[in-house]
Amino acid sequence: MSNFISILSRGLLVTPPEVPWTGHLFGEGIYFADTFLKSSHYCHNHSPKSKCKLMLLCEVALGNSKIDVKHGDEDHLDEDINSLKILGRNAPLEDFDARLPFGKLKLY
Secondary structure, X not given: OHHXXXXXXXXXXXXXXXXXXXXXXXXXXXXXXXXXXXXXXXXXXXXXOOOOOOOOOOOOOOOOEEEOOOOOHHHHOOOOOOEEEOOOOEXXXXXXXXXXXXXXXXXX
């Protein structure tokens, strides 16, 4: 819950170098997913008093994006690249969009 309140007050920030972190497969940055299920795996509540978990629905501007980068190649990108778009195994069906993020998934 404290992380969520921090995001609301300060915005989304890249983890500072002095803070230990794990799970950044493609380097430091701010990670988004296009499915509710994927994002739900990163919603945690460590309070024994509540089972509440929070998630934001965001519209993300990727800028000049490099698509489907292989792990290890993220350090060798051109300076004009603003973001990486990694294609996972599943994606939302085209029938659903940001207004309906709970639809079935298709295989890529």
